[in-house]
Amino acid sequence: MKKANRVLLTLKYLFLIIASFISVFPFFWMVISATNNAREVNAGKLTFGTHFAENLGNLFHSGLNFGPALGNSALIAAITTVLALLISSVAGYGFEIFRNKVRDRVFNILLLSMMVPFCALMIPLYRMFSAAGKAGFTGIGLNTMFSVIVPYICTAFLIFFFRQNTKSFPKDILEAARIDGLNEMKIFTHMYMPVMKSTYAAGAIITFMTS
Template structure:
């Protein structure tokens, strides 16, 4: 009787799952079809995958691999710096006591209310004056410390047992070793969740890289996709293959870290 009552719930969840997965299926199917079939709305797999790949490689003259490499480099470096700086800030805001820290944290949170486009022009002027255009530093500097990430680490730091810090101090462990050897291993789930979010944001970034990456050799995958669709005619099959290449890394990382991501978002600490 209980199982029969759950049948409508299962049906509803299956329908929602199919609706969620369909765009991914259509993207993969479109990458194997000609532009005409994609325009006609075909959702069946075709036999154009290798042909589309050859067209894609020839059309962009090898910039596909350089764009993939640039995106991996930029996203990885930004993720590493973001995790270190924001976790250190969240750790300090929550576990060290100061009467002015809440006021300072409130000022930092106010930065979330400022649109990114409002700071883009002064940031570009600053980056250009220090001659960092077309470099990895131009990409990562505006995003290595964000109020959201600091707040995320601070909230999860409330689950870190303060008794561990006191015991470590009694044993003579320096403060920096408490952070690296005790805080970071305990908070590995939030690091995984923050790493997934940071990597996806960096990988999918388009507007800021478009501003500071003026050389095609420094372009990222979203810029690469925009370039292959900027002609007079658009080959939809080739375009969807490029989108598939752009989407696969983030999907793989999420599937690998999905358990740790869920634990980090819910704030659980083991």
């Protein structure tokens, strides 16, 4: 029996090692390739090279506008993350703290939207922002930051994420705060947000990566 358990444990560790290697190797290969020239990469070299500075210089002076593109991506991701965390946390807090049948049904309908793939929304979003631009609304048409940020500032997943984590928020604290005279805004900003720091951190990572 002990031998069988030892064999099973060995197989589990072997599987985890192989799975970890498959997951980590692409990142390792990417870092290695950044330090080698094209000839060394094509030859399959798996050791660090001495061409990192040269490759970095070629990237920024290749005419691809990599610097501005990287800056725009970082700015859009940062703005999207801040707005998404604020809006989704307020929505998740409201759905859980102020529950009733109507809000529960609205939340269930909201969850259904998670089943709709983004590719099914691309054409409607394109038509909507195109129409907004043609209507003369400055800064919200196609090829603007607004059209890239808006679709991600309030996602069903992030609202669900905050709502589920709000379940662990101690409700007794809310009652005590209300008795002491705090309004809902102060309860949210002075009590809820500090307690839910880990939830905000996880949500920030998820949102920044997807935006």
